Amino acid sequence: MACAHFENTCVTNYLGTANGYRPMNYFPVFFDLKALKVLVVGGGEVALRKVMLLERTGAAITLVAPDIHPELLARADAGTIKTETREFIPPDLEGARLVIVATSRRAVNRWIATLSEARGIPVNVVDDREASRFIVPAIIDRDPVMVAVSTGGASPVLARRLRERLETLIPGKIGEFARWLHALRRPARRLRDTAARRRFFEELVDGAAARRFAGGDAAGAQSIARQLLSQMQAAPRPAGEVMLVGAGPGDPELLTLKALRALQDADVILHDRLVSQAILDLARRDAAQICVGKAAGSNGCTQEEINALLIEHARKGQRVVRLKGGDPFIFGRGGEELEALARAQIPFSVVPGVTAAAGCAAYAGIPLTHREHAHSVTFVAGHSGKDGNEPDWRALAQPATTAVFYMGLARLPHIAERLMAHGAATDLPAALIARGTLPNQRVVTGTLATIGDLASRENLESPTLLVVGEVVSLHASLSWFGAAAPEGSSLPLTRSA
Ligand code: SAH
Numbered sequence: 475m476a477c478a479h480f481e482n483t484c485v486t487n488y489l490g491t492a493n494g495y496r497p498m499n500y501f502p503v504f505f506d507l508k509a510l511k512v513l514v515v516g517g518g519e520v521a522l523r524k525v526m527l528l529e530r531t532g533a534a535i536t537l538v539a540p541d542i543h544p545e546l547l548a549r550a551d552a553g554t555i556k557t558e559t560r561e562f563i564p565p566d567l568e569g570a571r572l573v574i575v576a577t578s579r580r581a582v583n584r585w586i587a588t589l590s591e592a593r594g595i596p597v598n599v600v601d602d603r604e605a606s607r608f609i610v611p612a613i614i615d616r617d618p619v620m621v622a623v624s625t626g627g628a629s630p631v632l633a634r635r636l637r638e639r640l641e642t643l644i645p646g647k648i649g650e651f652a653r654w655l656h657a658l659r660r661p662a663r664r665l666r667d668t669a670a671r672r673r674f675f676e677e678l679v680d681g682a683a684a685r686r687f688a689g690g691d692a693a694g695a696q697s698i699a700r701q702l703l704s705q706m707q708a709a710p711r712p713a714g715e716v717m718l719v720g721a722g723p724g725d726p727e728l729l730t731l732k733a734l735r736a737l738q739d740a741d742v743i744l745h746d747r748l749v750s751q752a753i754l755d756l757a758r759r760d761a762a763q764i765c766v767g768k769a770a771g772s773n774g775c776t777q778e779e780i781n782a783l784l785i786e787h788a789r790k791g792q793r794v795v796r797l798k799g800g801d802p803f804i805f806g807r808g809g810e811e812l813e814a815l816a817r818a819q820i821p822f823s824v825v826p827g828v829t830a831a832a833g834c835a836a837y838a839g840i841p842l843t844h845r846e847h848a849h850s851v852t853f854v855a856g857h858s859g860k861d862g863n864e865p866d867w868r869a870l871a872q873p874a875t876t877a878v879f880y881m882g883l884a885r886l887p888h889i890a891e892r893l894m895a896h897g898a899a900t901d902l903p904a905a906l907i908a909r910g911t912l913p914n915q916r917v918v919t920g921t922l923a924t925i926g927d928l929a930s931r932e933n934l935e936s937p938t939l940l941v942v943g944e945v946v947s948l949h950a951s952l953s954w955f956g957a958a959a960p961e962g963s964s965l966p967l968t969r970s971a
Contacts, residue, residue, distance in 0.1 A: 499626045500609060507533035511569045515562045515586055516576035517542035520600050524574050529554055536570075538562045539577070564589055573597040575605075603627035612637040616649035618656075651687050655679070658699055664707055669741070669791065674706055676739070714788035716815055718808050720801040720827015721745070725837075725911040726752045728828045736825055737761075741792035744783060747774075748799030748937060750912065761795075777807060781814035788820040799937075801829040805855055805880045829853070831878040834910030834939045838917045839952030847944035848876040856882020856889060856940065864892070871898035876943035883938045887926040893942065894922055903946035908938040915956060919949055 510533055514521050517539030525546060528535055535555040537546060542557055550557040558566070562582070567573065573590045575583045575597060587605040590597035599605040611622035612633040621640055625633045645651075655675065665671045678684060678699055686694040717736045722728035729737075737743065737757040745754065747767030754763055766775040766783065775783070780796075787794045802808030802824060815822045831853055835842050842851040854865050856879035870877045871893045882889055883906075894900055900923040908916045920928045922942065929938075 500624065502611075502622065502624070504620065504622075505531075505572070507531040507572065509534055510571040511536060512572045512574070513538070513566055513570040514574045514576065515539065515566070515583075516574075516578075516600075517546060517557075518576065518578065519543065520576040521574075522546055524576060524600070525549065525555060528574075533572075536566070538566050562586060567593055567595060570595050574600070576600040614640055614644060616644060616646070616652075619644070619648045619652045645688055647688055651684065654687065654692065654695070661703060664703065670706060674702060677702055713821060714791045714794060715821040715823070716784050716788050716794045716796055716811075717823050717825060718796045718802045718812060719798070719825040720806075720829075721749045721753050721797050721799055722828040723800055723830045723833035723911045724750050724753075724909065725833070726750065726756060728833055728911060729753065729756070730825060730827065732825045733827065736795050737797070739793055740795040742787050743795045743797055744780065744787075745797040746799055749797050753797075757795075777810060781811055784811060784815060785818045785820055788815070788818075798827070799830070800833070801827045804829045804831075804853060830880060830910060830937070830939050831941075834907040834915075835878075835941065837911045837915060837955040838905060838907045838941075838949055839954055840905060840941055840945055840949050841952070842876050842878070842941075842945060844945050844948065847874065847948070849874050851876040851878060851943075854879050854882075856880055856885055858885070867892045867896040870942075871896040874944070876941065876945050879940040879942070882940040883929065883934065883936060886929050886940065889940065889942075890922045890926050898922055898942075902942060903944060905941045905946045905949060906932075906934055906938050907941065908934045908936075910937075910939060911955075913956075917949065917953070919946055 507528070508531065512528055512533040512535050514525060514528070514535060514537040517537065518541075521537065521539065522543050522545055525535060525537065529549070536558065537550075537555055538558045538560065540559065540561055542550075542559055546555070546557060549555045562577075567589060570590075573586070573595050575586045576599075577583055577586075580602070583599045583602060584605050587597045587599050587602075587607075591607065596607045597605075598608050598610060603609060609624065609627055611624040612630070613623070614621040614637055621637075621644065623633045623637050623640065625636075655678065658675075658678070662671050662674055665674055678695075681698075683695040683698040683702075686692075686698065717740075719733045719736050720730075721733065722730075734756060737753075740758055740761045742762045742764065743754070743757055744764045744766050747765060749767075757763065764783070766780050784794055784796060796802070796808075796811060798806045798808060800806065803826070808824065812822055812824070831842065831851075843849060852870060852875065854870065854877055858864065869875075877893075879889055886906075890904070893902070901921045903919060904922055904925040905917060905919045906925065906929055908918075916932070916934065918925075918928050918932050918934065925940070
């Protein structure tokens with residue numbers, strides 16, 4: 475491929491984060507402790523709670539403390555842990571692979587932490603994040619399924635609330651279901667291809683088998699699995715497909731459920747630069763992400779190269795998501811890409827998205843139509859067409875209409891001048907919405923006569939949308955986003971009644 479497309483390396487996007495590099499204070503891992511020595515220092519209730527969890531891992535637990543809780547002593551009698559009733563001494567660290575410190579004396583805790591660090595043994599000091607090399611998450615335990623939640627120590631209360639929310643979302647039988655799936659891994663090896671195996675399990679997890687299982691009919695689930703496996707063995711490799719997906723204007727919560735699902739099922743995602751990192755973060759972790767958009771000063775892919783990439787990946791049998799800002803059929807050249815796919819006989823489907831006009835207008839408090847101000851709305855490409863064609867300025871300048879210009883920033887003076895030349899009032903309200911629906915959204919309002927100067931004075935950058943019409947006057951009273959959040963919409967965690 476001649477075009478400079480980058481896997482996972484679109485330089486920056488509108489959220490201002492560099493793709494690929496975001497700091498991570500803690501690396502989440504699950505640690506197999508079977509038969510490994512774990513040292514617990516401290517003998518109170520806190521130590522007891524830690525020991526109760528650790529015991530289940532099969533670790534060889536040694537606990538040291540001058541005073542030891544009777545329940546811990548009982549455990550020592552039963553032989554599940556080893557206790558030393560005395561003060562900690564440095565040789566206790568010998569051979570330990572993990573240390574948990576829970577004495578009530580901060581200085582002692584820190585001393586033990588320093589000694590552990592010096593020996594390269596991961597240490598956690600309960601309630602002392604700074605002294606800890608690792609922290610312990612809040613967990614949802616449906617063995618073997620384990621969900622761990624952490625706020626990086628920022629707020630244990632928030633982590634607990636999140637855990638409670640997740641508890642209600644995760645089916646009780648999920649542990650059993652996971653064990654059942656595990657048992658199917660051996661028969662599934664009959665499918666040679668790893669992609670085919672993944673599809674087999676996705677079908678089970680997403681389809682009727684999972685519902686049977688949840689309803690208590692494990693035998694029914696088993697027979698579905700058996701049938702599916704023999705079907706998949708008989709059938710040749712599945713054909714690849716392309717989903718043309720609208721990502722909306724920027725706020726990830728404006729994705730449709732279908733778009734989210736497509737992102738989570740994708741093998742490869744070809745996206746524009748307009749698509750925010752927050753949205754790409756929702757994709758399946760091991761999906762290849764290819765930025766085919768033009769970055770300022772670099773050569774992005776031509777339309778022909780993008781078409782060729784789509785076809786190439788689909789022909790490999792992959793599930794390709796072509797992710798576009800807003801709606802793919804509104805100034806997105808989605809139609810051209812589908813025509814190329816149709817010619818190549820690649821199966822495709824389309825997931826609409828919230829187009830910039832709808833998203834930006836909503837978040838700017840500008841209703842696009844209104845019984846008193848506008849009976850129609852027109853979406854216009856602000857740059858001139860391939861052939862230099864101009865839009866129908868006379869129609870756009872009519873009263874009681876709203877005109878929304880995409881890609882209009884560069885030609886703003888021309889647009890305003892043409893509208894006025896075709897009879898629009900010089901004081902007709904106009905708004906520019908930059909980075910609509912994103913946290914750094916900016917809205918600048920003026921009139922046809924002033925909007926050009928305002929844009930350069932305010933130094934607005936792309937992507938920016940221009941809305942022209944009387945409806946813009948409503949912004950003054952209906953603006954809500956970025957101002958104080960309305961009652962009840964603040965914390966994403968707030969329980970609905
Ligand atoms: N298919 C997209 C439009 C692509 S054209 C859609 O349906 O929204 C690109 C233009 O869309 C930009 O120049 C800008 O005018 C507009 N746009 C897209 N996202 C935007 C956003 N978050 N804020 C303001 N304008 C946006």
